[in-house]
Amino acid sequence: MAPRYYTVSWDQLHRDSKALAWRLVEKGPWKGIVAITRGGLIPAAIVARELDCRLIESVSVITYDEEVRGEPQVAKPPVAAGDGDGWLVLDDLVDTGTTLKVVRGLLPKAHFATVYAKPAGNPLVDTYITEVSQDTWILFPWDTEPQFIAPIARSAASK
Ligand SMILES: O=P(O)(O)OC[C@H]1O[C@H](OP(=O)(O)OP(=O)(O)O)[C@H](O)[C@@H]1O
Ligand SMILES: O=c1[nH]c(=O)c2nc[nH]c2[nH]1
Numbered sequence: 120m121a122p123r124y125y126t127v128s129w130d131q132l133h134r135d136s137k138a139l140a141w142r143l144v145e146k147g148p149w150k151g152i153v154a155i156t157r158g159g160l161i162p163a164a165i166v167a168r169e170l171d172c173r174l175i176e177s178v179s180v181i182t183y184d185e186e187v188r189g190e191p192q193v194a195k196p197p198v199a200a201g202d203g204d205g206w207l208v209l210d211d212l213v214d215t216g217t218t219l220k221v222v223r224g225l226l227p228k229a230h231f232a233t234v235y236a237k238p239a240g241n242p243l244v245d246t247y248i249t250e251v252s253q254d255t256w257i258l259f260p261w262d263t264e265p266q267f268i269a270p271i272a273r274s275a276a277s278k
């Protein structure tokens with residue numbers, strides 16, 4: 120079956136990340152935020168602003184090449200977050216849970232949050248905002264740009 124796409128605009132990402140911050144402020148205080156790069160960087164910046172948090176650490180895990188999943192590679196481990204106790208780990212989404220499983224291994228006591236979640240990865244995340252189905256590919260604003268689309272009448276006529 121062809122995957123569905125769920126397009127997220129900058130506005131929507133900002134709103135959903137702020138909704139995440141509302142949930143997380145109740146669960147703090149936090150020593151700092153660990154952003155899972157690269158996708159977690161922008162949600163982490165928005166949440167950090169709302170939580171008034173200035174201590175930002177990063178961990179880099181490379182799991183996908185475009186839509187193809189490979190073996191997760193830790194390109195940069197976290198250096199300042201110890202075992203994660205009191206720290207908040209943020210990513211844009213959890214899909215299969217492969218990435219979060221690796222980061223949970225590095226920061227077992229941290230709280231894990233994502234803006235979006237798919238069912239297979241759901242058990243690996245402590246707090247999230249929006250769930251989408253497993254066959255949905257989320258299109259983030261940094262991976263897309265608006266483009267011309269032919270009128271329906273013209274594209275239907277060419278079929
Ligand atoms: O739950 P999973 O199946 O592991 O998928 C989720 C991860 O995949 C994407 O990262 P990606 O590997 O594409 O790297 P990027 O954030 O640098 O784009 C996304 O940002 C999550 O980190
Ligand atoms: O941009 C993305 N959208 C997704 O749905 C996804 N799942 C894993 N990695 C992903 N990256």
Ligand SMILES: [Mg+2]
Pocket residue numbers: 155156157158159180210218
């Ligand atoms: Mg990522």
